[in-house]
Amino acid sequence: xxxxxxxxxxxxxxxxxxxxxxxxxxxxxxxxxxxxxxxxxxxxxxxxxxxxxxxxxxxxxxxxxxxxxxxxxxxxxxxxxxxxxxxxxxxxxxxxxxxxxxxxxxxxxxxxxxxxxxxxxxxxxxxxxxxxxxxxxxxxxxxxxxxxxxxxxxxxxxxxxxxxxxxxxxxxxxxxxxxxxxxxxxxxxxxxxxxxxxxxxxxxxxxxxxxxxxxxxxxxxxxxxxxxxxxxxxxxxxxxxxxxxxxxxxxxxxxxxxxxxxxxxxxxxxxxxxxxxxxxxxxxxxxxxxxxxxxxxxxxxxxxxxxxxxxxxxxxxxxxxxxxxxxxxxxxxxxxxxxxxxxxxxxxxxxxxxxxxxxxxxxxxxxxxxxxxxxxxxxxxxxxxxxxxxxxxxxxxxxxxxxxxxxxxxxxxxxxxxxxxxxxxxxxxxxxxxxxxxxxxxxxxxxxxxxxxxxxxxxxxxxxxxxxxxxxxxxxxxxxxxxxxxxxxxxxxxxxxxxxxxxxxxxxxxxxxxxxxxxxxxxxxxxxxxxxxxxxxxxxxxxxxxxxxxxxxxxxxxxxxxxxxxxxxxxxxxxxxxxxxxxxxxxxxxxxxxxxxxxxxxxxxxxxxxxxxxxxxxxxxxxxxxxxxx
RNA sequence: GCCCCAGUGGCUUAGAGGCUAUAGCGGCUGACUUGUAAUCAGCAGGUCGCGCGUUCAAUUCGCGCCUGGGGCUCCA
Numbered sequence: 236x237x238x239x240x241x242x243x244x245x246x247x248x249x250x251x252x253x254x255x256x257x258x259x260x261x262x263x264x265x266x267x268x269x270x271x272x273x274x275x276x277x278x279x280x281x282x283x284x285x286x287x288x289x290x291x292x293x294x295x296x297x298x299x300x301x302x303x304x305x306x307x308x309x310x311x312x313x314x315x316x317x318x319x320x321x322x323x324x325x326x327x328x329x330x331x332x333x334x335x336x337x338x339x340x341x342x343x344x345x346x347x348x349x350x351x352x353x354x355x356x357x358x359x360x361x362x363x364x365x366x367x368x369x370x371x372x373x374x375x376x377x378x379x380x381x382x383x384x385x386x387x388x389x390x391x392x393x394x395x396x397x398x399x400x401x402x403x404x405x406x407x408x409x410x411x412x413x414x415x416x417x418x419x420x421x422x423x424x425x426x427x428x429x430x431x432x433x434x435x436x437x438x439x440x441x442x443x444x445x446x447x448x449x450x451x452x453x454x455x456x457x458x459x460x461x462x463x464x465x466x467x468x469x470x471x472x473x474x475x476x477x478x479x480x481x482x483x484x485x486x487x488x489x490x491x492x493x494x495x496x497x498x499x500x501x502x503x504x505x506x507x508x509x510x511x512x513x514x515x516x517x518x519x520x521x522x523x524x525x526x527x528x529x530x531x532x533x534x535x536x537x538x539x540x541x542x543x544x545x546x547x548x549x550x551x552x553x554x555x556x557x558x559x560x561x562x563x564x565x566x567x568x569x570x571x572x573x574x575x576x577x578x579x580x581x582x583x584x585x586x587x588x589x590x591x592x593x594x595x596x597x598x599x600x601x602x603x604x605x606x607x608x609x610x611x612x613x614x615x616x617x618x619x620x621x622x623x624x625x626x627x628x629x630x631x632x633x634x635x636x637x638x639x640x641x642x643x644x645x646x647x648x649x650x651x652x653x654x655x656x657x658x659x660x661x662x663x664x665x666x667x668x669x670x671x672x673x674x675x676x677x678x679x680x681x682x683x684x685x686x687x688x689x690x691x692x693x694x695x696x697x698x699x700x701x702x703x704x705x706x707x708x709x710x711x712x713x714x715x716x717x718x719x720x721x722x723x724x725x726x727x728x729x730x731x732x733x734x735x736x737x738x739x740x741x742x743x744x745x746x747x748x749x750x751x752x753x754x755x756x757x758x759x760x761x762x763x764x765x766x767x768x769x770x771x772x773x774x775x776x777x778x779x780x781x782x783x784x785x786x787x788x789x790x791x792x793x794x795x796x797x798x799x800x801x802x803x804x805x806x807x808x809x810x811x812x813x814x815x816x817x818x819x820x821x822x823x824x825x826x827x828x829x830x831x832x833x834x835x836x837x838x839x840x841x842x843x844x845x846x847x848x849x850x851x852x853x854x855x856x857x858x859x860x861x862x863x864x865x
Numbered sequence: 866g867c868c869c870c871a872g873u874g875g876c877u878u879a880g881a882g883g884c885u886a887u888a889g890c891g892g893c894u895g896a897c898u899u900g901u902a903a904u905c906a907g908c909a910g911g912u913c914g915c916g917c918g919u920u921c922a923a924u925u926c927g928c929g930c931c932u933g934g935g936g937c938u939c940c941a
Contacts, residue, residue, distance in 0.1 A: 446934050454876085463914095463932065538941080567941080572866050575939055587941055668941095680941060718941040757898045784898080792902035804901055818901060825901070864876070864890070865903080 236283050236290050236331065237318040238297065239276040241359060242305050242367040245269045248313075248357040250350055255325055258352025266347065272309035273302050274359060277335070278318035279328035283373075285507065285532050287327055290373060291334035297371050298335070299342055305366050312336050313349045313357075325352065404627075404656035406437050411648060413641035418652070426650055428672050432623040433652050435678040448674050449727035450578040452740075456797060457863040458723065458748070459579065468576045468583030470720070473861040474851035475748035475797075478777065480586070480719050482746045482847040484564050486617070487588040487716045489845050490610055496562035496590055501542020503566065504533040511548075511694045512541055522570040524583075539565035539589035540712065544694040547593060552698040557708070558603050559593040559698075567718075579724035580679050586719040592711040593696065600686050600709045601639050604667070607713055608646055611682045614716045615669050617843065619743045620729040622669050622681070625652035629664040632686075643667075662689045669717070673728035674735070681717025681725055686710075730798075741821055744800055745844035750837055751778040752799045752855075754790040756806030758782070763810050767803075767830060768853055774834045775846035781855045791818065793855075793865040801833065 247267035275298055283290040302310060314332055316322045323331075329351050336348040349355065361367050406418040408429075418437060423430035453459050458476035462469055472480055488498060504526045505512055516523075516534075523534035536542065543561045552559055567587050575581055592607070594600045615622055624647050626640070633640060633655050644651055662685075669682040687710040690696070697705040716722060730740035744750060751771060753764040764780045771778045781790045787804055794802045802818040809815055814827045828836075851858055 450934085461933075467932075569940075572939070574866075574868090574935085574937075577934080581940065585941070589941090683941065714941055721941055754901080756900055759898085786898095786904060787900050789899095789903055790901085795902055802901075806900060808900080816901080860875075860891070862876075 236373040237278045238371040240369045241274045242362045244360045248355045250353040250355050254354050255352035259350045273307045274311040276313045276315035278316050279323040279331045280319045281321045284327050287330050291331050295335045295338035310344045310346045314351045404654050407653045408650050409644045409653050410650045429623050431672045431676045432678050448731040452727045454862045478748040478850045479746050485845040491562040496560040498562050505541050524568045535568035537569045539563040543591050547696045548694045554700045557595050562590040565589045579720045590713045593708045607684050620725045625668045627654040627666045630655050632664040662687045671725040674731045685712040745841040749799050751801040752794040753780045754804045777849040779853050783856050
């Protein structure tokens with residue numbers, strides 16, 4: 236919608252002849268007033284077609300605001316298509332104008348709507364004060380994207396944004412024996428990291444001057460980097476990083492298969508107009524990417540929820556299949572505010588392993604939460620990061636399920652933070668979070684487990700119960716490991732913290748891109764290295780060969796800079812003896828061992844991880860340099 | 866989104882209202898064939914983030930934009 240507003244002393248028009256076949260019927264062809272009025276020339280555009288009522292309401296808002304500013308009660312609504320290069324269909328324009336007129340009348344303005352579809356003569360006399368001439372532009376599809384959905388007033392619930400403002404909550408610490416203490420009374424002496432985490436959540440103590448250390452590390456290790464050619468918060472993954480990313484994705488997927496999940500893939504973009512999605516968007520304060528397809532607007536998914544819910548709503552589900560688990564590695568998009576973005580901690584494009592577990596009722600939900608805690612803990616431990624656990628619970632749920640909460644605290648095995656909120660501001664009544672505290676004492680949430688009490692019904696997901704009747708289930712939303720990018724953030728921040736304590740920083744062996752680097756002493760040994768490489772490959776171990784014409788010292792340095800855990804310098808001695816001389820990063824030692832021993836040592840430490848190949852050429856001389864130093 | 870800070874070859878960086886804009890790493894060429902964190906020499910590589918303005922003159926000053934970081938807000 237485009238609009239030109241003129242505050243005028245008097246206004247008149249005369250309809251001459253029809254410009255459109257289906258032009259409005261006229262009661263009178265001439266109109267004239269001497270009173271002052273606010274004349275609004277309005278052109279409806281194609282973008283208004285996605286939501287005419289919304290566009291009309293916003294337009295009426297704009298006019299009313301402008302009228303109040305110039306203290307005007309007389310309004311003229313004048314159809315004027317020539318303001319736009321992308322006019323809507325005439326029917327849309329007519330509907331928009333009629334709705335705007337009615338809306339303004341309801342608000343108590345004197346409104347004259349100039350007939351639609353006629354060639355007209357008109358006379359206007361602009362008052363000439365600073366606010367007398369103004370123009371307005373509205374793209375209603377973008378307004379929708381802001382989730383400030385104008386249809387909300389007609390609907391039943393508030394946006395989550397508004398609801399969150401009202402929500403009040405209280406923070407406690409629950410110990411493993413079930414003792415609950417208010418956060419301010421708890422003795423944190425033995426729980427330094429928990430204190431840092433709680434501070435971050437409650438006191439909002441967030442003072443950092445430096446960039447988070449993981450940002451520099453991720454570039455130096457050539458794992459992931461900014462892409463200036465994309466939107467902010469969208470990153471590119473060179474092969475080393477992609478190897479690590481895929482290793483994590485495969486690890487989580489295999490754990491989910493073990494857990495009994497149905498692994499699937501659903502679309503990236505969804506229709507704004509789909510009825511279930513429309514009301515779900517009101518519940519989700521995150522901003523969306525808008526994708527245009529012809530005249531239609533879609534939004535990029537911000538989690539796997541939609542795809543899986545729509546799929547589940549059409550599936551035939553029996554109570555015998557419950558709990559039913561749907562899992563997906565879901566590339567997701569959230570158009571976070573610029574200032575909220577920070578390296579791998581907060582992105583606009585990220586990869587979220589997302590499982591939805593459909594359960595019959597609260598009892599089954601609680602059992603499933605206990606089950607899920609098992610794999611969440613396992614995966615978190617494999618990341619080799621320290622973490623703090625918190626639960627956010629609706630008071631009503633908490634009071635009804637105190638023993639359940641105590642059971643969780645016992646299972647977690649260390650004090651946990653509990654936030655009890657009075658009013659439900661989102662779809663969940665219960666939410667567990669596994670958080671890392673980074674080198675700047677900021678917290679980042681990785682895994683999360685939530686009990687959703689409203690989307691079963693919203694998406695018309697039903698299961699057939701024993702009695703043959705359709706019933707709405709509860710749904711657990713869970714990210715078993717947290718977003719892959721955020722995992723990398725946690726792992727790198729942990730490495731940096733270790734470094735500060737004087738330890739050698741490292742990546743977990745199972746996810747590190749290159750597990751073994753072979754450094755031949757001279758060119759003649761490269762062939763022998765290739766043979767060793769073949770054996771490593773068969774064993775599922777990722778390796779590369781530094782065949783560049785450089786000194787051994789420099790080859791070792793290069794490998795150390797990339798945090799490669801096993802470096803084997805290979806020369807004539809090794810070729811003759813058949814033994815390897817291995818420099819082990821974590822143990823800071825240098826040992827002789829056979830190839831078989833090396834393979835066994837790595838395999839023993841990585842038994843749980845699926846095999847992931849290195850996604851770049853084995854010969855370092857053939858590898859492009861993307862962002863590593865040497 | 867708002868407020869603050871920054872942006873110099875691929876990377877790290879020196880510099881100053883003016884004359885041919887530093888240096889190291891990396892790259893290329895040559896020599897060396899190397900034993901556990903940097904071998905030597907030479908060469909190439911820059912519209913000093915983009916646009917507009919101020920000025921005789923702008924990479925340097927001002928404004929706007931883009932990108933990154935920090936704060937607010939918010940989240941996997």
